[in-house]
Amino acid sequence: MKTIKTYSILAVIALATVMVGCSKDDDTPEPVTIGGGTTPPAHEEELITSVILSFVDTAGVQPAVEYAYRDIDGVGGNAPIQQDVLTLAANTYYTATVQLLNEAESPAEDITLEVLQEDDEHLFCYAPSNTNVTIDRTDSDGTYEVGISTFWSTGAAASGNTTVTLKHQPGVKDGTCTPGDTDVEIIFVTEIQ
């Protein structure tokens, strides 16, 4: 009798153990190879790897130019590729556009389109310092400017910096650069000659 009782108790405990229903887990850190290629980690982070500024002289005198800043593997890893000096002709009117790319993907992904889709949450800010250039945003989300398209008018020759910032301002956009978080912030060395 005693043995039967003992067994039945132990059976209850064993049963309870089976019923534990441990959570489903991913317990294989080893890389998985499918069809000769290695599976990348799931849900890789969305990156902005490149910021490209394109300039067109409204008078059509100067050649169209592009200046880029690239950090293909994101923050960390390899250092970003230093952009060239942003060089513009003096006393000239340019229309400019900014493009954001994720070049870690192949083909490269155009993040500008996503910014455009949520243009009421984003604002590009351009802050020149010690350089003779005036920059105006020429686009709008309906209420406020966005800054993907801009108009640059240069003065006399000078050299300084231009800081390009993209602010993410969901729900707090007020047309200024103060609220929100910084998604992009690059200082271009600027030369007006």
Add this chain to the structure above:
Amino acid sequence: MLNSKLLFVLVMFLNTFNCFTQTAVCDFTLSGKVIDEHDKKPLMFATVYIKELERGSVSDNKGNYHIDKLCKGTYTLVISHLGCDPITETITLTKNLKHHFYPEHHAEELQEFAIQEKAVEEEVSVAKKELSVKDLNQARGESLGESLKSITGVTTLNTGGSISKPVIHGLHSDRVLILNNGIRQEGQQWGNEHAPEIDTYIADKLSVIKGADGIRYGANAIAGVVLVEPRALRDTTGINGTLNLAGASNGRLGVSSATLDGNIGKLIGLSWRLQGTLKRSGNVTTPNYYLKNSGLKEYNFSWALGFNKEKYGVETFYSKFNTDIGIFSAAHIGNLTDLQLAIDATEPLESADFTYEINRPLQHIEHELFKVKAYWLTGNIGKLNFVYARQYNLRQEFDKHLPRKDSLAALNLPELQFEITTHLGELSWRQNRTSSFNTQIGVAAINQANTFEGREFIPAFRKYGTGVFLIEKWRSKNFKLELEAGLRYDHVHQKVYKWDRINRHYDTYVYAYNNVSGSLGAIYKPNDKLTTRVNFGMAWRPPNVSELFSDGLHHGAATVEYGDTNLITERAYNTIAGVDYLNKNLLIQVEGFYNYINDFIYLKPTLPATLTIKGAFPTFNYTQVDAALTGLDFKLNYQFTKKLSWTGKTSFLNAYNLTDDEWLVGMPANRFENVLAYKLLKVKKLTDVYVEAGIQSVLNQNQVPDNSDYSNPPDGYNLLSAGMGFGIPIAQKQKLIVDFKIKNLLNTTYRDYLNRFRYYADEMGRNYTLKLKLTF
């Protein structure tokens, strides 16, 4: 599935032995009375405890106690009672025996620590620091880190008000081993903003240990071991339970937790427990503003099932911890410019009102523990223990904003997710304390797998570890001198798979570590009042994966952190000496330590700032230096009258970087605490009535290296608190315990150096808390 198979084998194994044990002659009874030495009145609720068997009896209302099923032999008995010094007697049992004990009763004097700190525990060469029952009642509903704060030498590392990690003598994270119900907690301990995933309502005891006993649980307990221990399962027929309710005005926190314990009479030895906790808090407020998105949610449950016979027993335990923690929005910033704006602002740049709602940024964490424990008495000489545990930890971190791409945003996935699964096994044997010597020996093994999705902050890895340990204790015949030594050898093998984003393949790194840790200690008790202890310990810790492989932006902290794949083992040599003095109205505890850490790993600020597409970020590199941590803890309790007492606590710490000849960053400031308490044993129907007032003073941390931080450490502060509490007996076995406390009584505005959100916001303002505990 594996678990159940394992258990089945174990169960069969134990049954085999059952056949033999039936024949042993272990049917003697020890019984008698526990009587007050002074007034010769019988003492009820006195504990008569057999050290060797780890069991005992509680005296009834006539002072009678009764312990049966004893084998022939010599036993050490410890008799303790509320307000008495425990007495120890050795008894040789050859027949049924009647024996009376006469402990000396001092009414309520020194009640708090006489019971709590001189409980029926083995003496150890580094004083075990345990939360008193009162402190534990007051801490109910708080996180593990916050609960441990009342222990001298323990501070916390906070991220806002809801994430709190224990810091022992200046060290935390990987250097503190947390033992949850006998199992070392395995989650993502390395992170500064990763709080221990433990429901403190599981615990009946919270304590911090060091020394030889710490060796038993692992090598990396450089700072110490935090023990979270539940009450033993019921060993007599019946059902009892506890209902805990807690509320706090700040954050409008509400917690309820219930525990139900039972023992089924007909199936002798089968006991069970069910436990669950629900917790909810909204935005907390500083004296001047609400902190946006600072709420939290927690829902936990656990069960245990035990089958204990005279000679063997099996116990299973399962617990699940779930939490959602809102991360204060204004602390989730873009880059260095944003940080400077936040530091310069007098109020956070994002304002809020009260809400229970938790939005991005947030953390979602789950922790699951399943454990099987079995023991088998190896005759009269010892006990064989076997433990197997599986832990699964899920950590999801959601950034402030959804991904820009709509298709991704719609999934609402965490930007960072870790899953870590750990299997642990341990087989150990412990000798009964029948002679001067006592031996413990064991082997342990661990298998761990970590995977991630989303941002690669730390890579995927697999880790194997094995360890063997031996602990030997010796006690002189007159109990005045005790020596202890512990030795442990560990082998750790780790394989790391790091994703190369450009070349789109994995790089594999293999690490192997073989090391010895040890502890040597002595306890000398020249008389009843004085205990002196000294311990020398040696511990080591392999660099963890975050220290080796961090490479990129630490979101929320606005820093770029670089690991170093060439880091080597960190080694600590810690010398601790302490003196306890206890007489009728005075308790003094002093503990000093010198912890020399060879190749101490820490995040060192490096110039220049890293330029990224998001702007400039301060750069930090994991670096190794030789460090020395020197400190002193002091506790004094003085009983002015039988009712009025004063408790003073002091903690000093000096943490020095010997390699670069400068202070170490991120160390807790020196602090003092004073509490004046007025206690009454009985007021009409109420029991254990107390009223108290306290002041905590934390000094400015001026021992920091130059230019190591974005802003200077915050000023020191003084916080006043007041509390009261009492117990109400409702029926014979039912009792309600009430604790009321006001924290930050004067609504002081302050910031703490060890809060990672010190740049962004003030600490919590005044907080009224009410804790109710009903036992039935």
